[in-house]
Structures are given as C-alpha cells and as structure tokens.
Amino acid sequence: MSDDASHNILVLGASGLIGRYLTDDLRTRGFHVIGIARHFTPAQKMSAADLELPVMSMDAAALTQLLRTHEADVVVNCLGVLQDGPGSNTRAVHRDFVACLLAAIRDSHRAVRLVHISIPGTDSEDRTAFSTTKREAERLIAASGVAHAILRPGFVIAPSAYGGSAMLRALAALPVDLPAGEAAPPFQPVAVEDIAATIAWLATRDITDEAVRSVTWDLMQPQLISLGGVIAQFRWSFGTAKHVRIPTPPFLIDLGARLGDLSSRLGWMPPLRSNAIAELRRGVTGDPRAWMAATGIVPKTIAQAVGGRPATIQDKWFARLFLIKALIFASLVLFWGASGFIALVISYDAAAGILGAHHFPPALVGPMTVLTSLMDMSIGVLIAFRRTAAFGLVAGTVASLGYMAGSAILTPDLWIEPLGALVKTGPAIVLMLVALLTLDNRCVSSEVGTGSREENASKEIKMSKWPDDDVILYDGVCIFCSRWVRFVIARDTTRRFRFTPIQSGYGTRLAKTFGIDPNDPDTNAVVHGGIAWMKSDAALTVLSRLPGWSWTRALFAVPKPLRDAVYSLIARNRYNIFGKYETCFLPDADMRARVLE
DSSP, rough: OTTOOEEEEEEESSSHHHHHHHHHHHHHHTOOEEEEOOOTTTOOOSSTTEEEGGGGOHHHHHHHHHHHTTTTTTTOOOOOSSOOOTTTIIIIIIIIHHHHHHHHHHTTSSOOOEEEEOOSSSSGGGHHHHHHHHHHHHHHHHHHHHHHHHEEEOOOOOSSHHHHHHHHHHHTTTEOOOOHHOOSSEEEEHHHHHHHHHHEEEHHHHHHHHGGTTEEEEEEEESSSHHHHHHHHHHHHHTTSSSSOOOOHHHHHHHHHHHHHHHHHHTTOOSSHHHHHHHHHOOBBBOOOOHHHHHHOOOOOOOHHHHTTTTOHHHHHHHHHHHHHHHHHHHHHHHEEEEEEEHIIIIIHHHHOOOOOOOOHHHHHHHHHHHHHHHHHHHHHHHGGGGGGGHHHHHHHHHHHHHHHHHHHHHHHGGGTTTTTTTHHHHHHHHHHHHHHTTTOOTBBBBBOOOOOHHHHHHHHTTOSSSSSSEEEEEETTTHHHHHHHHHHHOOOOOOOEEEESSSSHHHHHHOOOOOOOOOOOEEEEEEEEEEEHHHHHHHHHHHTTTGGGGGGGGSSSSSSHHHHHHHHHHHHHHHHBOOSSSOOOOHHHHHHBBBB
C-alpha cells in the first residue's frame, strides 16, 4: 500500500455476503476498516471495529458525525434488500438511504470516496422494484459531484452462501434439474476476491485523480455462460455431476416463488421469491473491459473460483439441507395446526372420548380438549412466524414431552395402540430440534430488511445526537433496580456499561429525552448503538452483551407484547414487592467511576 493510501474504510452492511468478506479481506491488506451492520452474530464480530449501528434510522447529521468520528476516506455501501415486504423497503434502502449518505459525505467536508455496490444491466432491462431502485441510486450518485465508484458485480461466488447463491448450491447438491428454459439465461460470475481487490485498488488512488474520480464498472468474468452452467460447476465441486436427476416441472418454479412471497410476509427471507426469479430469468451480464483495463485485474473464472477450493462435507450438508429446511418448517406448521384443528373441529367427540374412556374427570374433559387443541394451533402459528419460530419450537418440544409424560401416567395403554400415535411423537420432537438447530439464517443482515425511514423512527427512539453510548438509566430509589445494576456490574468484566440514576441531573435529562417521566418512571432504559431501548428490550440488550450471556438473544424471539407485559407487571409493583430507598442508592467506589451524574 502506498504512503498516501486511504487507510480508513467504512463498510456499511458488513454482516452480509459481500460486506463481511470485504471487511475481513481489506483488514488483511493493512487497511483500517470499520464494519457496520444492524446486527452481527457472535461468530462474525471478530473485532472491536465491528459496530452494531442502526444506520437506516440515522439522518444525514448522524451519518456525517459517523464519517467524521472514524475519519473515513472510503465508504463502501453494501446495503441491499431483494424485495418489499414487512420490514423491507427497497426504495428506503436503495434510494432514500443513498440520498442521505450523499448529503452526509458533502456535509462532512472530508475527501471521501463512495464505493457503491449495485447490479449489472440497463434501465430498459429493469423489471422489479429491486432493480429500478438500484438504478435510481446510481443516478443520484452520478449527479452528486461526490467522488465515487459504482461497482456492478456479476453473480458473486464467495466462500459463504446466502440467498440466490445458496439456492444454486442446493440445486447442484440435490438430484433435480431445472427446466431447459430456466437454465438458459446468460450469466457472468465474479469471485468476491476480485471485488475486494478492486476496492483495495481504489483506496490507494488519489481522490483528485480524474481518471477514477467517477467510474461505473461491471465486475465479472468476460466469458459468458448460462445459469445452468453455474449450477453444473457447483455439481463438479460437490461430486454430483454424474448423479441421476429428476426434471423439475416449470410450474413448480412459479409456485415456489409465490409461496416464498407468502413466507416473506411472515418474516422469513426465502431465496425463492418473485423478484429473485425475475432477476435470474433476466440473466446477469455486462462488459468488464473498462474495469479490467483500469485496474489491471484479471478476473477469476467460475472454474477457478469454485474449483479452487474443494467442497467440504460442511458445504455439502449445507447445500442439501438448504431447501429441505423450508419443508421441515412447513411440515411442522401443518403438523401442529392440523392436529389442533382436527381435535377441535372435525373429531372433537373422538378426542374428548379418549379422555372420557380413560376415566378423566368428566368436568375437565371438554375444557382440556379445547385447551390442548388451541395450544397446538398456537404452536403452529408461532413456528410460522420467523420472529417467534424459536419460541414455538421450544414450546412444541415441551408440549410433546408433556403429552408423552401425561399419557404415561393417565393413559399408558395409548403407548401400545396399533397406530403408535405416541411413539411417533418422538421423531416429531427430533424434527423440532433439527429445525431449532437450523433456524439461523443470514444475520438478520444483514438481514438488511428495513422499513421506511419513518417506520424505523417510530419503532425506536433515535439518539443519534446523544454523546454517550452503552449507558443504563435506572431508578435510583428502587431496590430491585439497584440490584439489577449490581448484577450487571458483577458480570460486566469488560466495563462496557455505564450507569446513571434517573434522579441525577444527567439521568433526568436523558429520561426526558426518552419520554420517561423522571418522577414516575415505568421502565429502565439503555442507550446502545444510538438507540434508546426500553422495557424488556432494554433488559435483553444489556444481558445479551454481558460475557457468557449471549444466549439470552434467543429470548428476543418471545413476542415483544408478551415480554413487555411481564416487565410492566413487575415495574408497576416493584416498590410494593422489593421496597425502595428513602434517598438515591449510593454506589460503592468501583461503581462510582462508572456513574454519570
């Protein structure tokens, strides 16, 4: 790297397929890289320079401050969302955020180069909200006067696999063949290593160099292949090239896309959706000659990108299970929903008769039949929604074990009935455990999914101008709240959190900013990542960031209204149950150094 190289690179969307690789690769090249995402998995957050920030909720002033704080020389925007849906807004992510980012770059009064990850193609080929909003962002950048490089990668080949990349790997691993028409669209892949090399090359160029001040490049291998050719290359890698395959009826592709659209409304992010199919049918092509001539980079071919690293057993297992995972969850939703519906609506008398025949108290037969049926259907609904799926799977496992234990005590003869209904409960429990273990998807994102900027602001209180982060606000006269503070201090070995009682001057100002009444607080709060988290969100945000307590993230899967109802019940009665101090709780010497007053 030259002496005048741009050392500070800000990567937005650093938990996604491209963003994560770029962050890690550029660090190995000697650049100082700040990776920013809404959320990192524990495995992804390998550096203190990986920051969880709600950038989609930030206004231009907050983004400007972010650029100044980290003295950014290059900003790499990898944020993207495939399709509109609950929590996902293509216009907000692709266009509105880019407009806000451009304003922030201008207002920062720094020489910042924007590297924007876009898509190949032309306006005339754009058919979806995904591609049209991507193109609108390109026009905004081109007209902004900001130094920029718009990079249009082809089909990205990377060690990791999300979305469409994972779907093609799955098709290569399973004994299925795409219809000829679906396999024909032209494709030009690119290795993610070549994208990283391009950004590293740009970061070393003088920002005043007119030759690279405003460029738009297609990044891809020059050789044209087909979608079927990409899948065939993965088959060679997996060792499945010579396996017998079953032709896929064309109608299944469109049916799968419709079902994918439906599941996206439940919070899932399936790769098979209408936008994905439309983009795949369009093909992924471009002209990489300008990029190759300017940078001297000779792009890897797909044979080099895929064949250069033999597929491991982990790769094969992932590819085989990727599409099967959807069948597992769909079958569990149907299993629980149908079992409850049948017992309640279709065969109520038979279900109640089983209990009556085994001398169950007559007065309880009806209520128990209704209650268990409603519970079964509720478990099916919980599993159907991505946000509550983990809770539903745990509840289903507990309910199944309860059914087995209860039957062993009350109706032991059901264990030997001819159809073996109770015996089959065991495999159902195993399937739920498999579902629970495979629930992880791309990091939620990096689950870049976002609503409109206004929707995001309404869900969380923006604190982009508050000077301090990781500050816990608590009621200083509440004995229970003070015990909570001591609990955190004892386990916060990294001294991450600081504290402020609501009765202090600092705490009162903070509370009023949050909209909390300092004289009658109904919640503790924590400022984390520029956001004020309250009630159960506050408690889980703190707990999940304490060493050894990251497992509590799973509790976010419990519906927020239910969590907050329990929290509010305790909060309203905290003085009656636990008591209160006459004066504000006095911290010891160690804690006093971490108190803001």
